[in-house]
Amino acid sequence: MRPLPRFLRHAGLVPAPNERQASCVESKGIRLRRVGPRHKAGVTVVLGLILAAINPALAEKASLADTQLSDPAKEAQAKALMETIRCVECQGQAISDSNADIAGNMRSLIRERIKAGESPEQVRAWLIQRYGDYISYDPPLGGATWPLWAAPFVLLTIGIVIARSSFRRKR
């Protein structure tokens, strides 16, 4: 079989490496052709309310991707965590900003786990176990990341040295 053109490979959710921006758009194109039902968030909420009226157990199962938790403290925790988790489809975005399906599913997963009583750091650790440090926008201090943390201090020190020597020359 002939190899596929680059843009066709794995365009479903993860874009080909050098077509990243393009395939984020492209995956939306694919989504238009999808067979399954797609609702706007508002429709989902209305449907959820109707379902809740019929059967509370069903409403519990609905996706929490775009539905806030009823406990404001937990919702705030979940929201703060979502802002520091990278979307694996549109990789420059946090999952809180991304419209990608998998980002929505991750938001739902985070809300469910926080609702069940897990701490945000536990959920982050769980995700890091799955995808590596890459998934978190809050890089841990470790063997590979210490230069990142040291860089501001090193640069500041260099700056102070340069400033001191140049001020001295002026006098």
Next chain:
Amino acid sequence: MRRMLLWLPLLLFAALFGLVALGLFKPADRTVRSAMVDKPLPDFTLPAMLASKPGIARSSFGGGKPRLINVFASWCVPCIAEAPELMKLKAAGVPIDGIAINDTPEAIQTFLDRNGDPYQRIGNDKASQVQIALGSSGVPETFLIDGRGRIVRQYVSNLQDDQVDDILKTWRGMR
């Protein structure tokens, strides 16, 4: 010494320019790989997608029999391209289980009728929960699970011929 130092900013600029040019002409590999490779398969249970096939659970892996897990969807174009490769693996006797992401039984049935059906079981992962637990970031992705229930390999995006050969070789070696 002072004379030499004068060239330092230009050298730094040239180095930075080179770095940026390198990134432009040889972009980094942005493929998201699972950190679960070489780790035991996490515990999960998925209901059946089709009435004609069972769903899948962690308990059906291990027990000395290596298997493939294929994460796919009927709405995914590369999955169609991958179908013949999976059929080749099926013909060679490799047991394949499917995890269908955000899909419906009708759409999956149409997809299988059109592109062939390599799956022994298909689990319905409506909200990507198991997909995320596996560290998979999209469709299609294929995981090779060894006889002890460990994830041995992850293949991101639609399988190519050389990857099929690699799977067959590894799978035969593990049996």
